[in-house]
Amino acid sequence: MPTAAAASIFPRLTRMDGYYGSYVPVLAIIVVGAVLVTAMFLGNRLLRPSRPSPEKQLTYESGVDPVGTGWAQIHLRYYVFAYLYVVFAVDAVFLFPWATVYAGLGWVTVGEMGVFIGIIAVGLVYAWRKGVLAWT
Amino acid sequence: MSVVGLLFLLMGAMAVGSALLVVTTARLVHSALWLVVTLGALAGCYLLLGAEFVAWVQILIYVGAVVVLLLFALMLTRAPTGVQTGLTTGNRVVAAATAGVVGLVLVTVVVAGFGGARVSVDEESVGSATSMGDAIFRHWVLPFEVLSVLLLAALVGAIVLSRGRASSGEETP
Numbered sequence: 001m002p003t004a005a006a007a008s009i010f011p012r013l014t015r016m017d018g019y020y021g022s023y024v025p026v027l028a029i030i031v032v033g034a035v036l037v038t039a040m041f042l043g044n045r046l047l048r049p050s051r052p053s054p055e056k057q058l059t060y061e062s063g064v065d066p067v068g069t070g071w072a073q074i075h076l077r078y079y080v081f082a083y084l085y086v087v088f089a090v091d092a093v094f095l096f097p098w099a100t101v102y103a104g105l106g107w108v109t110v111g112e113m114g115v116f117i118g119i120i121a122v123g124l125v126y127a128w129r130k131g132v133l134a135w136t
Numbered sequence: 137m138s139v140v141g142l143l144f145l146l147m148g149a150m151a152v153g154s155a156l157l158v159v160t161t162a163r164l165v166h167s168a169l170w171l172v173v174t175l176g177a178l179a180g181c182y183l184l185l186g187a188e189f190v191a192w193v194q195i196l197i198y199v200g201a202v203v204v205l206l207l208f209a210l211m212l213t214r215a216p217t218g219v220q221t222g223l224t225t226g227n228r229v230v231a232a233a234t235a236g237v238v239g240l241v242l243v244t245v246v247v248a249g250f251g252g253a254r255v256s257v258d259e260e261s262v263g264s265a266t267s268m269g270d271a272i273f274r275h276w277v278l279p280f281e282v283l284s285v286l287l288l289a290a291l292v293g294a295i296v297l298s299r300g301r302a303s304s305g306e307e308t309p
Binding site: 019020071072073074076077078079082083084086087090093094097099100102105112115116119123124126132 | 140183186188189193196197200201202204205208209211212213214257264265266268269270272273274277280281283284285287288290291292294295298299
């Protein structure tokens with residue numbers, strides 16, 4: 001019960017019931033996070049000496065000076081995998097509302113979800129048969 | 137004005153402002169990153185309107201997956217990191233007018249369809265996963281099934297396109 005716990009910590013700060021009340025802890029965490037990051041960067045800026053030199057301004061990784069540009073062209077197969085991820089993320093999103101109602105609506109709903117997943121699974125079988133999933 | 141109304145105005149202004157930056161910035165990668173702000177602010181709007189499930193789906197799918205896909209698509213191209221002057225099209229007046237008209241049509245449709253509707257957000261969770269599932273599997277099963285065909289078509293299309301490119305790319309490694 002995060003709502004109840006937050007209400008006991010901030011009893012008089014706000015009303016913690018209802019829809020918006022349940023999101024007050026989320027808002028509080030966002031605000032605290034923003035304040036924390038701002039304070040750390042501000043504290044850093046106030047305390048540190050500032051003597052920039054070209055060597056210090058250089059971008060570096062693991063102590064090695066950069067070579068060439070910071071942009072690398074990726075292989076197309078990453079795109080296909082990202083695309084597969086998008087399709088199956090959309091697929092999974094529909095499983096959440098389905099999971100909350102299928103017990104009440106019965107086996108017809110299970111069949112409907114089966115058809116939905118089955119049609120998308122055809123796409124996965126197609127990707128597999130075309131050799132897209134092989135990483136060579 | 138209530139806190140919720142104030143937050144909604146803030147989120148709306150953030151969405152509109154960052155959306156303008158998406159189309160006006162001269163760097164493509166910045167454009168994609170501003171899109172994260174736009175979609176996130178839109179998710180905040182959904183959340184404040186009581187559409188809890190849609191809001192988190194917006195974060196999960198659009199911010200989490202679609203923007204990643206966009207960045208991958210950018211990384212396939214040569215080197216769009218610098219300022220690109222050739223990006224601004226000469227049709228921007230027409231484009232702005234088209235966007236304005238589309239926005240007007242959408243606002244008209246929403247106001248005509250749900251103008252007088254009132255939803256009590258604070259009493260029950262109107263936009264929860266349960267109510268969404270209830271609506272989908274009681275009333276909107278056919279569009280839901282058609283969606284799977286759309287996803288299948290998109291998947292097959294992406295594979296066909298990528299394989300066509302891959303076979304031509306192998307000749308010049």
